[in-house]
Amino acid sequence: MSSGDLAHPQEFGRNSRGIRFDPFRGVDFPELEKSLMRPRTLTSLLLSALVTAMCLLALIPLFSVVWMLLWRGGRKLSLASITQLPPAPLETGGGFGNAIVGTLIMVALATLISAPVAILCAVYLSQTEKDNRFAQGVRFAAKVLTGFPSILAGVFAYGAVVMLTGGFSAIAGSIALSILMLPTILLTAEDAIRMVPSKMVEAAIGMGATRTQTVRLVLLPTALPGILTGLMLAIARGAGETAPLLFTALFSNYWPMRGGHFDLMSPTASMAVLIYNFASLPFDNQIEMAWAAALVLVLIVLVTNIIGQSLSRRQIY
Amino acid sequence: MKRDQDSFQNPPTCASGPAGDSVVIDCHIEELYYGTFKAVRDTKIPVKSNEITALIGPSGCGKSTVLRCFNRMNDLVRGFRFRGHVRYRGMNIYEPTIDPVAVRRYIGMVFQQPNPFATSIYNNVAFGLRLNQYRGDHHSRVEEALKSAALWNEVKDKLHESGLSLSGGQQQRLCIARAVATQPEVLLMDEPCSALDPIATRHIEDLMKDLKARYTIAIVTHNLQQAQRVADKTAFLYVDTSGGARTGFLVEFGDSRQIFNDPREKHTRDYIRGEFS
Numbered sequence A: 001m002s003s004g005d006l007a008h009p010q011e012f013g014r015n016s017r018g019i020r021f022d023p024f025r026g027v028d029f030p031e032l033e034k035s036l037m038r039p040r041t042l043t044s045l046l047l048s049a050l051v052t053a054m055c056l057l058a059l060i061p062l063f064s065v066v067w068m069l070l071w072r073g074g075r076k077l078s079l080a081s082i083t084q085l086p087p088a089p090l091e092t093g094g095g096f097g098n099a100i101v102g103t104l105i106m107v108a109l110a111t112l113i114s115a116p117v118a119i120l121c122a123v124y125l126s127q128t129e130k131d132n133r134f135a136q137g138v139r140f141a142a143k144v145l146t147g148f149p150s151i152l153a154g155v156f157a158y159g160a161v162v163m164l165t166g167g168f169s170a171i172a173g174s175i176a177l178s179i180l181m182l183p184t185i186l187l188t189a190e191d192a193i194r195m196v197p198s199k200m201v202e203a204a205i206g207m208g209a210t211r212t213q214t215v216r217l218v219l220l221p222t223a224l225p226g227i228l229t230g231l232m233l234a235i236a237r238g239a240g241e242t243a244p245l246l247f248t249a250l251f252s253n254y255w256p257m258r259g260g261h262f263d264l265m266s267p268t269a270s271m272a273v274l275i276y277n278f279a280s281l282p283f284d285n286q287i288e289m290a291w292a293a294a295l296v297l298v299l300i301v302l303v304t305n306i307i308g309q310s311l312s313r314r315q316i317y
Numbered sequence B: 001m002k003r004d005q006d007s008f009q010n011p012p013t014c015a016s017g018p019a020g021d022s023v024v025i026d027c028h029i030e031e032l033y034y035g036t037f038k039a040v041r042d043t044k045i046p047v048k049s050n051e052i053t054a055l056i057g058p059s060g061c062g063k064s065t066v067l068r069c070f071n072r073m074n075d076l077v078r079g080f081r082f083r084g085h086v087r088y089r090g091m092n093i094y095e096p097t098i099d100p101v102a103v104r105r106y107i108g109m110v111f112q113q114p115n116p117f118a119t120s121i122y123n124n125v126a127f128g129l130r131l132n133q134y135r136g137d138h139h140s141r142v143e144e145a146l147k148s149a150a151l152w153n154e155v156k157d158k159l160h161e162s163g164l165s166l167s168g169g170q171q172q173r174l175c176i177a178r179a180v181a182t183q184p185e186v187l188l189m190d191e192p193c194s195a196l197d198p199i200a201t202r203h204i205e206d207l208m209k210d211l212k213a214r215y216t217i218a219i220v221t222h223n224l225q226q227a228q229r230v231a232d233k234t235a236f237l238y239v240d241t242s243g244g245a246r247t248g249f250l251v252e253f254g255d256s257r258q259i260f261n262d263p264r265e266k267h268t269r270d271y272i273r274g275e276f277s
Helices: A003-007 A039-076 A079-083 A097-127 A133-146 A150-165 A170-195 A198-206 A211-240 A271-279 A284-312 B005-009 B063-069 B100-106 B121-131 B138-148 B168-180 B198-211 B224-230 B256-261 B266-276
Strands: B023-034 B037-048 B052-056 B080-088 B107-110 B186-190 B216-220 B233-240 B247-255
Touching (some): A039 A284, A079 A284, A097 A170, A097 A271, A133 A170, A150 A170, A170 A211, A211 A271, A211 A284, A211 B121, A271 A284, B023 B063, B037 B063, B037 B216, B063 B216, B063 B247, B121 B138, B121 B168, B168 B186, B233 B266
Parallel strands (some): B037 B247, B052 B216, B052 B233, B186 B216
Antiparallel strands (some): B233 B247
16 A cells, blocks of 8 residues: 555555455455355354354253153153052052162262262372372372273172172262262362362461361361362262162062161162162063152252252352 | 360460560571472571561472471472571471461461362351360451451451452452461461452551461562562572572572662662662
8 A cells, every 4th residue: 555545545445356445444344244255254163053053063962861851751650659659560550769768878878988089089189299109199099080981880889788787788889979079079079179279278277276176267268169169070870870770779569668767788679770670571561660769860860969069069268 | 176265366485485575486497309309498487576577589499398397398399408507496396396277377478379168258267266176255256357357347347258259369368367366476478469469468568467467478579579578688699500409598688778779789789789770
């Protein structure tokens, strides 16, 4: 652009391509607008369409399962089905109340076993140097354990608890589940504690807080939402596991009670094992009940996950 | 560790302390290392009671490092090694027999970034009382601390709101309130105003002058005008870059008036002239 352009701007209102051109700004305005004629816009559009399609594809299994559950399980779902005992073959009616109670008991017990160990371990890992050999080893083991085949947890609990106590039991089932829940709680809790700003730790130390006091009064309360999120994720996973319970809690057609209190030392029903057992039976009533149980299980896991998600959004620092 | 109200307010006394001397912290750093890096050498700073002692100097001269020696905050840094002594009331706090946690209860600290805890204003101030399992009246102690940090009027109606909801200047005053709630003898302030605007800075400076009556204060600042406004004594540190190292050392220590108006050392003169011209 020569100085002549500036002297007679009206003559240069359009460039050679017929696009409006402002010599004072030197910017080709239409170039800023979207146009399908340009390769960049076209690529962007295609890629957007591709990623949207892939997202939908990934959601298909989830929604089809939920749809099938609602359609086939919804019909059978009733107050009776969640409060009554399983029916005998060829019998009508009945429910899976004992499996709901069994799952809740075993998951609660597994949480009581794994949470204290995992959280204290996370405190230890977060308080040692990142490159401490022992801490690195523990962290590596926890990561390996997250990918641990769940059936092996059942085999371990079978050998360690069932063989020793002489029978299948809710305790054995809880121990198998707690092994699977431990690494999730541990790793998320360590992250949550490490995320606490170091300036808060400095503030506590600078006031003369001991290490224990710093952990108890600053680190754990501040990291609590993150720790609870991990706990909820682990509970959701534990509730849905079948394999570790097959060798440990086995199954039962009765309430996990004896003489008016919970009986933790005998075979106990669980939702996951009930679904597994009933789905393979040749009786329509049992098969429908398996669908209804699956729906209830998905709802339990979903609610736990939603609670976990909402807790993690409660960012307090 | 339970303490009753009285022993809580009185700093420990020590028979071996220099009698009649009002030096509360007598710091002599011969050499200070972080790993293999020599951060500070040959620095002698006496902090006298009920005075404000300022540490000034260019970036990287070790001002904060020196300040953090006064209550063993450097213990948190990996590879920290130290030769020399820091005597608090005659006791060398770097003796192996000394409990650093106890030291920090008498020598409080306010940091560069306001760092309130993610809890209510009240709980922030009461934090130190809980650490010490203080058995007196928490409410009056919290109110008193907030008043002495000139924050009471702004927060008295929202003591149970989060400390993080306050403005930067208010947060810093909250941190000061938290530090004075346990009535330490010494307050260390590591660039307490560098994250604040000029009005909030003036607030904190006025506050420091008030606090001087009851506490001994040591402050690190980048702002020479601030040191001139508030400090009774000033230590000027400089960084020795000879041999490729960056080691901080004390150039000059004295009354602030003398340091700013009639510095004896050339380094001090150049630095102060550069800043004010």
